[in-house]
Amino acid sequence: MGTDRRLAGLVLLLGLGAPGCVSPSMQSDLARVRELTHMPLPPQLAVARDEGTGFPEEVRQWLQQPLTAEAAVRIALLNNRELRASLRDLGVARGQLLQAGVLPNPAVEVELRQQEDPGLPFEPQAEVRVEYGLTQAVLSVARARAAQRELEAARYRTAAFVVELGYTVRAAYYAFQAAQQRVAIATQALDAFAAARDASQALFEAGNIPELDAATQDAAYESARATVAQLELEVLERREQLQRLLGLHGEATAWTVTETLPRMAEQEPALENLERKALTASLELAETQHRLEGAAQRAGLTSVEGWLPDVSVGVIAERKSPVAPAHGEWEWGGVIHFTVPLFDRRQGTRSASEAEFDALMERYQGMAIDVRSAAREARNRVLSTYLRARQYQQVLLPARQRVMRQTMLQYNAMQIGVFQVLQVRREQLDTELAYVDLLREYWTAHAALEALLAGRRTGAPLGPGSGASLAGGTEAGGH
């Protein structure tokens, strides 16, 4: 009994404990995906992880300091469950490849027959027939080749997922950073609204303005508070979005990010030969190409299957009945079994395969057109956001600062009052807000372009933030 238990334990260790080990095939899949994406996919990615083991040490370390976009991507590569699942999905294709290459089993037929004379003692006639499907064995090689294409296509698919994940994490990271900055700016604007409210309250209490003016300022302040609350929710939502992408939960959710979006490079981004580069890099195209090759091989296979008779050969051994001359001895013979491809020449399947191939080819060519278009779109978006953000950075923000300085001078000269000063301050903050949104658009577009050049088209970039204006209307500016 004790021996049985040990044996059961060993079986469990080999069977259930196996996920803890890394199969060489998964490592090779990971290595291939790493090669295709040029991304630092950690070897641990191939190791299955359950909740009990907690977060990898690297993740803990990265989370201890303010996250950069790069660190966020690395955490996602280690920790994103969808990515891990995607890598394991490769096992399906690999399994199919394995299955396709397996040789068919031989068929064995044993026949026992009673002698015809019931008076004789029971000693049945026996016939043993062993057959082996030659055609299927030959075709398995071709099937394995097609499945190999499918596996390679699946690797490209996973690689594309990795690239897209990198983009999605970056986009979410910039969105969160921008949301944080927006709240910080909106809070300053709220202070300006509060100051206008305080000023109008003081003037009303002194008897200098009617209650209408004080009430107007109060209402403007309360509206601004609602706007800030909305922006605070946006921060929380962006945070959760990033949280999900990084696969974080529990204590690991107390991370912070570097406070402000990075400044853009001084040089305009060089965007030459983008279409060619995007086509060359496209993982989707490569995947489809492999699928096309697979489909072509399958179609060819079907065609061959159509005219190739299904041939199997076998051996027959028969033991004669007692009344037979060579009683009790085995007789040997051979068998060849084939079908005549007269009616079923796999026309339907072949037609379906060809149609599938043609459809895939159309998609492939359409995809190439789309990738070119995506390259132009990405270039336009990067250039436009760069130029607009640079115009804000170099012209509009300094212009607003100049307006603010001159406003203060006019205030010093008593040409305008505190309400106009605050209105101009809010307009300045509104411009800063628009700049943050543009900067975020630029970095997101930049990440999308990088993803495209790494082989993956991404969806439309996330839209701008809530678009709330902080300046307030004229109702908040009067006195």
Add this chain to the structure above:
Amino acid sequence: MDRRSFLKWSGLATGAAMVEPGHASERPPPARVVAPGGQVAVITPNGVTLPMKTSGKVKVGHLIAGEFEHEFAPGMRALVWGYNGRTPGPTIEVTEGDRVRLYVTNRLPEPTTIHWHGIIVPNGMDGVAGLNQRPIPPGETYVYEFTLRHPGTFMYHPHFDEMTQMALGMMGMFIVHPKVPVGPRVDRDFALMTHEWRLDVGARRPDPNEMTDFNVLTFNSKSFPATEPLLVGKGERVRIRLGNLSAMDHHPIHLHGLSFKLTATDGGYVPPSAQIPETTVLVPVACTRVIEFIPDEPGDWAMHCHMTHHTMTQMGHGTPNMVGADTRKLDHRMSRVMPDFMTMGTQGMGGMGEMEMTMPPNSLPMRGGPGPFSYIDMGGMFTILKVRDNPDRADPHGWYVHPAGTVAGPANPQQMTADGIDLSDGKPER
């Protein structure tokens, strides 16, 4: 020296004064006689008299209309239009019966004319563009020639696009002394033009489109403290000729320390029986008013327009009424929003002129000038009548030295008690 050569000499003297425009002499010019009966030359504070040559029997003068930079007061300069590089243009000073030939050269970017405001001239010399003459094109010189048939205090200004040209400073005084002096002989004769401008704080050119909101008010195009004081002698008979070519406003000019009589307008002399004593004379738009007085109380006396906003240089109208507001909460808040912000005006605006704050260039908002006791928080249309025992030896820039015990000061508590003034409850008596 006969009268003719004397006049020639005096013309040269004023011409020399024009060489250095804007330089106030350290001492007042001696009262020079320029007209029959010992009539003294007109003094144009901060200004000059037009030099005139005699050609045959005609007095010849030359006015050049053009653009230049003018300093309203230190710290406030602007591009203006005027004559001979000045605003107001040189005072033209002649005598009744004189024939004058006045060349007018136009160096403006647009045509112009000159209208001799209040002077009865042949119709073709009246200077109304289109009605009496063709406008003088830029770059050209026209000539006006007429005989002064009536004495009086007149003015001159353009009558082409007058809204722009006058708003930018084109005007001047035109004095015609009578052949036979009217009234008692005066010892000092001043000419002051009032004017109003819109010069936005930080701008470099007055705005001629302004219709109501003027913020720079001037005597002879100067804002206090740049207005040159009027130095006169105690017991002297003083004449002040006031002309107003403001766009929209009359100016109630108020003199401290004396009362005066209105002796003439641009329509003629006021008969002595109609000369009523006043301390304020309203100078309507497009009118001249001549007042005369004999000060008997020495000192530094304010002379100003009594419209309070007219004595506030670049008065700010955009500030809300902050008087009496408790802004402690606001100040605390503003220290977070705008650290450079400072609340102003909660205790009135008297100290604004003295506050050292960064200002826009070319501006002088809410400024006054230094006084012997403290800052004088009036600006704009404000000047000082300095009455001295010996005006010819007095420093026109010096302050009056008050005899002991003649300056208001803190009250003596004992005397207050003795006089029955009780402030023990901290409230004013009712």
